[in-house]
Amino acid sequence: MTATKPTRVVLYGAGLMGSIIIRYLVEKGFELVGVIDNNPDLVGKDAGQVGGLGRDLGLTVSADADEVLSREADIAVLTLLSLMSDMEPFFARCARHGVNAISTCEEAFYPRTTSPEITDRLDALAKEHGVTLTGSGYQDVYWGNLATVIAGSTQRIDAMEGVSSYNVDDYGIALAKVHGVGMIPDEFQREIADANVPSFAMNVPGWIASQLGLHMTGITQVLMPRYSDHPVKSTTLGRDIEPGQALGMAARATATTEEGIDIVMEVRGVVYEPGDVDLNDWVIRGEPTTAVSVDKPNTVELTCGTIVNRIPQVIAAPAGFTTLESLPPAKYLLPAK
Amino acid sequence: MTATKPTRVVLYGAGLMGSIIIRYLVEKGFELVGVIDNNPDLVGKDAGQVGGLGRDLGLTVSADADEVLSREADIAVLTLLSLMSDMEPFFARCARHGVNAISTCEEAFYPRTTSPEITDRLDALAKEHGVTLTGSGYQDVYWGNLATVIAGSTQRIDAMEGVSSYNVDDYGIALAKVHGVGMIPDEFQREIADANVPSFAMNVPGWIASQLGLHMTGITQVLMPRYSDHPVKSTTLGRDIEPGQALGMAARATATTEEGIDIVMEVRGVVYEPGDVDLNDWVIRGEPTTAVSVDKPNTVELTCGTIVNRIPQVIAAPAGFTTLESLPPAKYLLPAK
Missing domain, CATH: 3.30.360 (Dihydrodipicolinate Reductase; domain 2)
Incomplete structure (x- = not known):
């Protein structure tokens, strides 16, 4: 019997939402392989402590995004900023590293209406690198x-x-x-x-x-x-x-x-x-x-819950900036045993 | 330019729910090709009048189910009875005529728990005839x-x-x-x-x-x-x-x-x-x-609305007694122009 290989996840942004998502990812059996944040209060801290797990995960917060995104993650969770104009470089960096990305960025939910050029650029870049970029949450x-x-x-x-x-x-x-x-x-x-x-x-x-x-x-x-x-x-x-x-x-x-x-x-x-x-x-x-x-x-917990439940669907989704109205609804994932 | 061929629908049961469904089908551009009911007050009446359209559709209610089900319909809407034990012969008749069927029968929503043998028999029959049988509604x-x-x-x-x-x-x-x-x-x-x-x-x-x-x-x-x-x-x-x-x-x-x-x-x-x-x-x-x-x-209208919106998905679904938790949610269909 072969064990299923756990999905490798990078968290990009360990603030209010990110710290909850660390715990949610661990509870659901994802393998957290990196946490990126440039906040000096967080850099060097163990992700388990940042996530309030009360134990170390043996993984420290790093400000070196390119290094962390080189750890062969399946997907990055981006909990950074609310507007596409601010998020474009972060999405682009994930795409260039060949890493799928799902963001809590509210505009990323359906950015074609408000930022069509940015969305088109990211869509082309994502297709070039064979990854899916998207926004989700509450x-x-x-x-x-x-x-x-x-x-x-x-x-x-x-x-x-x-x-x-x-x-x-x-x-x-x-x-x-x-x-x-x-x-x-x-x-x-x-x-x-x-x-x-x-x-x-x-x-x-x-x-x-x-x-x-x-x-x-x-x-x-x-x-x-x-x-x-x-x-x-x-x-x-x-x-x-x-x-x-x-x-x-x-x-x-x-x-x-x-x-x-x-x-x-x-x-x-x-x-x-x-x-x-x-x-x-x-x-x-x-x-x-x-x-x-x-x-x-509880909009905060529901945002984090939706993001984590969406991960398998996003990894399986077509390459591009793929908004999630095109997929079936987010499906509840069971916690790991 | 080729016009899309309208979906051909038979209504089986022209009672409280069926009469609303007649109007809903017509409004959404389905082609109603037959209405079956054995109520002597309804037999021979025009379906447009039964559906409260205020005009004739040139189609009368018939008690001859086998004849109506021979009209090469794509699907039959069954608004008859609430239990699978009562519905089995009606589902089976549709299957034998090679007609898909969607029913308001409440037990048909997910009958494996309460009537597994009937469901298995109908599932085998549906597969034999290459049709989908299911239940839906509110x-x-x-x-x-x-x-x-x-x-x-x-x-x-x-x-x-x-x-x-x-x-x-x-x-x-x-x-x-x-x-x-x-x-x-x-x-x-x-x-x-x-x-x-x-x-x-x-x-x-x-x-x-x-x-x-x-x-x-x-x-x-x-x-x-x-x-x-x-x-x-x-x-x-x-x-x-x-x-x-x-x-x-x-x-x-x-x-x-x-x-x-x-x-x-x-x-x-x-x-x-x-x-x-x-x-x-x-x-x-x-x-x-x-x-x-x-x-x-409004549970009555929502039942009829869901049934009609589900029709294209049911026609496209795999053969068998296919319960609808296995498909994406019912999708709103636009009224015909």
């Missing part, structure tokens, strides 16, 4: 297949309307930045609104339209900053958000399609105050109209 | 893929617990009968409880376990009749249900698996009183625990 299930599974039971769809909220403080500094956290109105206007930074909501209609075979004719976004009138503590910023500074924002993307189905996604990312909880609701309007609601989803 | 999405999509975002599952309720009065006499509607306690005990009629809940754990690759080690059901203390009008029975007679029942199936994941499904089917609404909730317990809830699902 959005893959709760902004994607949860809605399309309901669609599959519907006779006629007029509109699909999603709303989701999460605590910006749970996701690290990169995400806080693109939500304008701590900015005064002038800064928010200049750095977020005028810069027309694509919100995470903008990637949802394209993903859904692609899976359902719909053709988008247009998409617009509205960004709605939320300001505090009293100091609110932010662990990510390491300070209070003062009155008049943004706690984050709600972003609503509205897409129209040739087929007459509107797809609307509103994503609310703010630093929570006591009593705020995550929510995730969809209404599929038509015959019949169906509303589905997730009660206080 | 359960396919709301008792199946809704739960497994959530599972795909979860790191560790301890238990999956579903509860669903529907109005027995919406589904016709066959379904009312297996819920004990109108029975006094002695009758319920003898005809439902002692007969150990498999409840619809019994078919859910097997479907989920199969899709997730889990191995069931046992399954039990508890049937809990609900009695009224005042008269409740039942349109299906055409009379009041008197105090002391059953309005229906709740059935809870509990399955254990080798992998340590419990799968529990409770199905509440009663004649509704004013204020009662359908519900459909799942809790996936583990890391993390996630609860999802469907608000007042």
Whole structure:
């Protein structure tokens, strides 16, 4: 009897999400062969300690990405940044090393709508090197297949309307930045609104339209900053958000399609105050109209869980920048015995 | 340019569900080539009128099943009865005519747990004739893929617990009968409880376990009749249900698996009183625990919608009694232009 060779995984980014993913990978029997991070507080530490396993794994965090990516990993998990413009060099580096990559980068969920040139470049590079690059996480299930599974039971769809909220403080500094956290109105206007930074909501209609075979004719976004009138503590910023500074924002993307189905996604990312909880609701309007609601989803754990469950499908997927609406839904992987 | 040949469909059973399915099929561009029913009130009527289209389709309801099934249909939609023991001859007739079949029969959703011999016989017959036989409907999405999509975002599952309720009065006499509607306690005990009629809940754990690759080690059901203390009008029975007679029942199936994941499904089917609404909730317990809830699902329309959306996948599926956890989720079909 031959033992199955475990899948070799590199983790690229050992921050808030990465540290959870270390534990999830170990629990599910993946072989963690490298952890990359350039944070001096992490470099040289054992990955088992970073992952809160309470034991060493005999593998230390390294800042030398090229060396770690040369360890013949099957896939790299990228928990780094939220925008494709920031992620392109990291995806490209994995591709050049012949390593598949799955990222929590929210825009990578379906980047063709918001960053088509970057996606095309990465797609060509991935095909050249025979690897799959993709994005996944909470959005893959709760902004994607949860809605399309309901669609599959519907006779006629007029509109699909999603709303989701999460605590910006749970996701690290990169995400806080693109939500304008701590900015005064002038800064928010200049750095977020005028810069027309694509919100995470903008990637949802394209993903859904692609899976359902719909053709988008247009998409617009509205960004709605939320300001505090009293100091609110932010662990990510390491300070209070003062009155008049943004706690984050709600972003609503509205897409129209040739087929007459509107797809609307509103994503609310703010630093929570006591009593705020995550929510995730969809209404599929038509015959019949169906509303589905997730009660206080743990978006952080669900992001990490989805990423890890997706690994075997991504390794098996066609080469290219392959978005996951084109595959069956993420499938639960059993923990290792 | 060649026009795509429309898919030819026979409807077998033109009752409550069948009449909706006539309209759904026409709206989605399927070619309805026959409607079978032996109800003398329906035989000879135009299918367009039975389907509430307000116009004739030039196709009349016929009681001659063998003749209608000889019209070279691609698939038959069977909206007849709820148990495999009742459905076997209908499935077999379709197979012998070389016609694929999809049924609203609730047990057909995953009949291997409750009727393995019948399923094996039909599986062999279907393979002999190169056709696919299956069951689908509301359960396919709301008792199946809704739960497994959530599972795909979860790191560790301890238990999956579903509860669903529907109005027995919406589904016709066959379904009312297996819920004990109108029975006094002695009758319920003898005809439902002692007969150990498999409840619809019994078919859910097997479907989920199969899709997730889990191995069931046992399954039990508890049937809990609900009695009224005042008269409740039942349109299906055409009379009041008197105090002391059953309005229906709740059935809870509990399955254990080798992998340590419990799968529990409770199905509440009663004649509704004013204020009662359908519900459909799942809790996936583990890391993390996630609860999802469907608000007042229109179970009748969702059953018909799922059946019609599933048709292309079923025609393309492997021959045999092929349960649908083995295929991707039902996919929304666009209405015809």
